[in-house]
Amino acid sequence: MWNKVTVNPVVIMPYYPDTLEVYLKKKDRDTDELITLCHQLALGVEHMHKCRVKHRDIKLQNIMVDKDGKPKFMDFGESTIK
Ligand SMILES: Nc1ncnc2c1ncn2[C@@H]1O[C@H](COP(=O)(O)OP(=O)(O)OP(=O)(O)O)[C@@H](O)[C@H]1O
Numbered sequence: 001m002w003n004k005v006t007v008n009p010v011v012i013m014p015y016y017p018d019t020l021e022v023y024l025k026k027k028d029r030d031t032d033e034l035i036t037l038c039h040q041l042a043l044g045v046e047h048m049h050k051c052r053v054k055h056r057d058i059k060l061q062n063i064m065v066d067k068d069g070k071p072k073f074m075d076f077g078e079s080t081i082k
């Protein structure tokens, strides 16, 4: 009985207050902040590609923003590695 254990994998991550979609709608962001956001997103994509990961579902709802305004790619459900 005890030698059969079902393991359900879980991902533990910090709580992020907003998706990028909500974050951008909350208020007007100044140009410098938007340029920084785009730069950070580009660095994130570059890093994924260096790790041979294709996200394949990049959209505003799949990017969270932390309390310091830094974007975080998430939802790798459609991603591939090759
Ligand atoms: N770490 C987190 N902190 C806060 N909210 C989160 C976090 N992870 C997920 N969420 C919320 O859950 C939503 C869905 O997450 P995710 O995109 O990973 O799942 P999904 O099943 O693919 O949903 P969808 O089909 O809407 O993309 C996010 O848009 C976000 O609102």
Ligand SMILES: [Mg+2]
Pocket: 061, 062, 075
């Ligand atoms: Mg999603």
